[in-house]
Amino acid sequence: MDWKETLKKWTSNTTLDEDLLKQLQQISENEQDLEDAFYKNLTFGTGGMRGMLGPGTNRMNIYTIRKAVEGLALYLEENVTNAKARGVAVAYDSRYMSQEFAVETARVLGAHGIKSYVFESLRPTPLASFAVRHLQAAAGVMITASHNPPEYNGFKVYNEDGGQLPLEEAAAVIEKVEQVPDELQVKVESQATVEEKGLLNWIGSEVDTAYLANLKTIQKQTSEQIKENDPLQIVFTPLHGTAHDLVLKGLKQAGFSDIHVVKEQAEPDPEFSTVASPNPEEHQAFEMAIQQGKEIDADILIGTDPDADRLGVAVKDGRGSYQVLTGNQLGTLLLDYTLSYTDKSERANGYLIKTIVTTEMGRAVADYYDVGTIDTLTGFKFIGEKMKEFDQTDDHFLFGYEESYGYLLGDFVRDKDAVQAAVAASEVASFWKTQGKTLLEALETLHMKHGYYLEGMKSLTLKGKDGAEQIATIMKEIRENPFEEIGGLRVEKIEDYQSSERLIVETKDSEKILLPKENVMKFLLENNSWVCFRPSGTEPKIKSYFGVKSPGKETSEHLLEKLQNDVTTRMDEIIEG
Incomplete structure (x- = not known):
C-alpha cells in the first residue's frame, strides 16, 4: 500500500486516538514528515521494536504496540505450554507513554484470555527478565527505549527463560506480527474489564524482595567484611530513570553506607532534562556526578541508563578529577575480581561469555584463571541464549559482558543488569581500596600482567x-x-x-x-x-x-x-x- 493510502486509512478512521489525530493535523503540510511516518511499518526485529513516538505505522504509538502484542499473543497461544494461565510479565521505564503502552499490552493480551502481571510503577529492565523467571511466566515485555533520546520508546520481548528472544523464536514472533492485517483493528478489552476478569494483575514489592535476595548471591565478600573495610564513598546517579530504589537497596544490603545520590537526577524525567543524552557511555552524563564527587572526595561514581540495564563508572584519575571507564575496562575489572574469588573446581566447567566486539583482554584474563571463553554475536540476547544452553549441560555461567556497558554476574537474570553491576563494581572498588589502589591503578596492574x-x-x-x-x-x-x-x-x-x-x-x-x-x-x-x-x-x-x-x-x-x-x-x- 502506498504511504498516502495508509495515511488516508488513518485519518478517515473515526475512532482514531484524539492525540494522534491532532499530531497528524500538525504535520499535515509537511510531506516529508508524513512520508517518514507512513512509508513502512516500524520494524519488529529480533529484539522487539524501537522508534520515535507519534502517529504512523513507522512510529511508536498505541496502534503499533497493539499490533506487536497481537503477534506475540498469537505466537504464545500456538507455541508456549499453558501460556494463558502462566501469563506475561510486563515492566516499563520512565519514558513518555511507557505506562500507557504497558496497559495497552495487558488489554490486547486480555482479549486473548492471556493473563498479564504488570508492575504498579516503573522498574529496571532486569526486573522484567527476573519477573518472568520468578513468576514462571510464559513471556515478558519491557517498555523502554533504553538510552535513546526522549522522543523514542520501545517494546522488548522476553521468552519463558527470561532471556531476549533467540533468533528462531524471534522469527516466529515477527511472522505473527507481520500477519496482523490492520493495526487499527486489533481487538482490545478495556482496562476495567481485564482487571475484573483477573487478566490484569498489578505486582509490586514482592518481586523486588525476591530479586534483592538473589542479589546477595553475587557478593564475594559478606556485608560484614565490607563494613569493616575502609569506607567507600559512592556517588550514584540514575540519570532520571528507574534504578534509584533498587540500587540503593542493593548497595545498603551489601554493606555500603556512604552513598550520595545526585539529587538533580534522582527523579524520573522523560525529558532527561539535565543531560544531552541519558547514556552512561557518554561522558557528559557524568558531569553532575563528577562535580559532586569532587566535593566529597568520592572513591567511585556510578551511573545507570534510564532502564538500568547499563552501568557506567568513573574513578579518581590521580589529578583531582575522575575518569570514566570504558565498558571493556570495567568488565575486565569485574571479571578478574569474580574469577579470583571463584573456586578452582567451579572454574573448571565455567565460562566467560562475551561478544565479538568486546575486548580480547577478557579472554586473556579468563585464560589466566583456566576459564573458557565463548564469543557470541553483538547483543546480550546471544549471551542469554548460551546461558540457557548451560541448563542442559555440566557447564555453567561465570560472567558475561559486552563493550556497551552491559554486565551480568548472577544467572537469576538473563539480560544485562546494571543493579548487579553497581553492587559488584562498588565491591571491587572497596577491595582495591584496601590494597591502596584506585580502579585505574588496578586496571594498570592487569595491563602489566596481560598486555x-x-x-x-x-x-x-x-x-x-x-x-x-x-x-x-x-x-x-x-x-x-x-x-x-x-x-x-x-x-x-x-x-x-x-x-x-x-x-x-x-x-x-x-x-x-x-x-x-x-x-x-x-x-x-x-x-x-x-x-x-x-x-x-x-x-x-x-x-x-x-x-x-x-x-x-x-x-x-x-x-x-x-x-x-x-x-x-x-x-x-x-x-x-
Whole structure:
C-alpha cells in the first residue's frame, strides 16, 4: 500500500486516538514528515521494536504496540505450554507513554484470555527478565527505549527463560506480527474489564524482595567484611530513570553506607532534562556526578541508563578529577575480581561469555584463571541464549559482558543488569581500596600482567529512508571491496557473518563461522588488532569497533588512532560516492 493510502486509512478512521489525530493535523503540510511516518511499518526485529513516538505505522504509538502484542499473543497461544494461565510479565521505564503502552499490552493480551502481571510503577529492565523467571511466566515485555533520546520508546520481548528472544523464536514472533492485517483493528478489552476478569494483575514489592535476595548471591565478600573495610564513598546517579530504589537497596544490603545520590537526577524525567543524552557511555552524563564527587572526595561514581540495564563508572584519575571507564575496562575489572574469588573446581566447567566486539583482554584474563571463553554475536540476547544452553549441560555461567556497558554476574537474570553491576563494581572498588589502589591503578596492574589492550567505537548516524540506504551501501562496499590493510596493519583474516565465512587472506582458505548469520564484517589484523563493522539494530547508525594490543599505553593509543582515521576516511569516500 502506498504511504498516502495508509495515511488516508488513518485519518478517515473515526475512532482514531484524539492525540494522534491532532499530531497528524500538525504535520499535515509537511510531506516529508508524513512520508517518514507512513512509508513502512516500524520494524519488529529480533529484539522487539524501537522508534520515535507519534502517529504512523513507522512510529511508536498505541496502534503499533497493539499490533506487536497481537503477534506475540498469537505466537504464545500456538507455541508456549499453558501460556494463558502462566501469563506475561510486563515492566516499563520512565519514558513518555511507557505506562500507557504497558496497559495497552495487558488489554490486547486480555482479549486473548492471556493473563498479564504488570508492575504498579516503573522498574529496571532486569526486573522484567527476573519477573518472568520468578513468576514462571510464559513471556515478558519491557517498555523502554533504553538510552535513546526522549522522543523514542520501545517494546522488548522476553521468552519463558527470561532471556531476549533467540533468533528462531524471534522469527516466529515477527511472522505473527507481520500477519496482523490492520493495526487499527486489533481487538482490545478495556482496562476495567481485564482487571475484573483477573487478566490484569498489578505486582509490586514482592518481586523486588525476591530479586534483592538473589542479589546477595553475587557478593564475594559478606556485608560484614565490607563494613569493616575502609569506607567507600559512592556517588550514584540514575540519570532520571528507574534504578534509584533498587540500587540503593542493593548497595545498603551489601554493606555500603556512604552513598550520595545526585539529587538533580534522582527523579524520573522523560525529558532527561539535565543531560544531552541519558547514556552512561557518554561522558557528559557524568558531569553532575563528577562535580559532586569532587566535593566529597568520592572513591567511585556510578551511573545507570534510564532502564538500568547499563552501568557506567568513573574513578579518581590521580589529578583531582575522575575518569570514566570504558565498558571493556570495567568488565575486565569485574571479571578478574569474580574469577579470583571463584573456586578452582567451579572454574573448571565455567565460562566467560562475551561478544565479538568486546575486548580480547577478557579472554586473556579468563585464560589466566583456566576459564573458557565463548564469543557470541553483538547483543546480550546471544549471551542469554548460551546461558540457557548451560541448563542442559555440566557447564555453567561465570560472567558475561559486552563493550556497551552491559554486565551480568548472577544467572537469576538473563539480560544485562546494571543493579548487579553497581553492587559488584562498588565491591571491587572497596577491595582495591584496601590494597591502596584506585580502579585505574588496578586496571594498570592487569595491563602489566596481560598486555595493553585498548578499544574504541565510532558511531555514524544516518537518519530516515536515505540514511538506511547509505548504511546499506557502506556495508555492501566494505563486503565487496574489503580492506587489505587498516592503519598500516595487514589484514590477516576477514570474517563475514552474513555468509558465515572466515577467509584466511594469505592462503585464501576459508573456515565456517559457527554463529547465526548477521550483517557484520570483521577484519582481524596483525599484532592482535581488529576492526568490526555493524549496523545498529535499534538506531539509525552504523558502528565501527576497534581493538588493539601492544606492550604499552602510548603505542596502543597511536595504533588505535591510525585505525580510526583510516576507517573514517573510507566511510566518507563511500558516502560521497
